[in-house]
Amino acid sequence: MVGYDPQAESVPAAAAALAGSASGLVTRALISPLDVIKIRFQLQIEQLSSSHPLAKYHGIVQAARRISREEGWAAFWKGHVPAQLLSISYGAVQFVAFECLTELVHTATPYNARDFSVHFVCGGLSACTATMAVQPLDTLRTRFAAQGEPKVYRNLRHAVQTMYKTEGPLTFYRGLTPTVIAVFPYAGLQFSSYNILQQMYEWVIPAEEKNAGNLRNLVCGSCAGVMSKTLTYPFDLFKKRLQVGGFEQARAAFGQVRTYKGFMDCAAQIVQEEGPSGFFKGLSPSLLKAAFSTGFTFFWYELFLNLFCALKDQKQRDFSSKFQGQ
Template sequence: MVGYDPSNREATPSPEEAALAGSAAGMVTRALISPFDVLKIRFQLQIEPVSTRRAEGKYRGLFQASRCIHSEEGLSAFWKGHIPAQLLSICFGAVQFASFELLTEVVHETTPYDSQTAGVHFVCGGLAACSATVVCQPLDTLRTRFAAQGEPKVYSNLRHAVSTMCRSEGVLTFYRGLSPTLMAVFPYAGLQFFSYNVFKKLLAPPPKAGNSGANLRSLVCGSGAGMISKAITYPFDLFKKRLQVGGFEAARVHFGQVRSYRGLVDCMLQIAREEGVRGFFKGLSPSLVKAALSTGFTFFWYEFFLNAMRNLREEQTTNSLAKDFEER
């Protein structure tokens, strides 16, 4: 079970174990879902309507966009920005899960609330994600810039991107879109942990069944939690992406129209005026697919690596006891 468990403290991971398992889960998951992330970002940054009936926008659907990107930029385009994205996933997973485990323990030890309730998981999950966001926002901005650029590339590699952005736009450019990110990430991550907690309890096996099928339940529960949280908080993710590519308009001209925004409110008003309410949900389809896979795999791999570390720890303890017994 994710979170501090007072009934089984031996099974509760330390912050170090949670950070290691979280970073490993983020790394594996990112490699698997990167193509959906690139598709989502391309749709989010497209000003023209996303419609299969009218050929106004460059990208008009999941399959059409996939074929278009593959034919124009090659298979590797689906992993554009993969290095900063991997760094982001490793860093975010480590900070988020270590913070979450620590926060649930603090709540249980210092308040009358049970650390395994869904409400506590909502609050602790949201706060943990906010702390991870502040730490990892520069990597997220770099990831978005790489995924957004076409051919020829504006940034040849990570070092070139960092130096160019610092020189031409200043250090604060790495925190573009932080406000909508924080506004979205608290309820988004909170709902992830909340829904995961609820689904795990609903799908819990009978006591006699033991822990059979635990990995599959983690995947299913995580996928459901990811889709629910993404659907509710999606517009803020779109606002963040639009703001993150501010000052990057030249690299996006051949994709279609470009816009400049003065801030979050101006971004919201321009989208509402020019693209309508549907504009707030551009890229929702690949985002839901990505959210289901991403969250499902994240919780799956997190619990998988925690169990592996727990089994290794128990094996080492058993071997140590056996060695002490033999020496006596």
């Protein structure tokens, strides 16, 4: 179970970092197509109409077919290199921070480390820490996923050099305000909901039948991801719109483009031009992605963490046996 457990040994920071990185790497590779589709929906301005779809993308299946037809299957992994760097770095920082924070709460405060409120605050703070560390990679990932053909950025190095020269260093932190505002409750709800759902699962499933711990982690993680994403989704859309500012030439092929002065201006323009429903563009692929992403993240994290801890214990036992045999 994620977080400090008073009945178990504390999780070594190295093991948490390795497990978080491995979890991020595997999860990113699996959910990249859904992420690309979600970003395309979030960035298009046109209104959606059930009878006469005006937007280029107006359904998950339709979007997938059109992207594959126009750009090839490799398009679903556009920006995969910065996305992988993002996931690996984010996973390591987030889980190390979360494990350390929950242990600190248990040892330095009277609060129970497994309380909903503790997991909410520690999860939110750990995500904010990770976000500040990897925001430039997130901006790069969004731009790569957003560009069509012909490409504006040939590779990661070209993208960094071009953005730095033409837009300045602060461009790598576009969308940081809505990101931080959204990531605290989003991650807090992820961790706290995951903890509560696991406790409910253990209460519903009799102890003698609990042979599918990995399945439990996957199911509880998926449900936690859907719940947290639904409640905080508009901020993710604001972030994506702001991250592609100054990148309008690559967006022209997908329809209308807009420039935003900041977070509040972005929200105001969306309400004025697209209505309140504009805040939830791309929600369907986003929820699908959140279910798989969060489920896989917790699933792989717990799996890799148990594996690394088991390997460490085995090495210690082998060392002790060798030492005693001398």
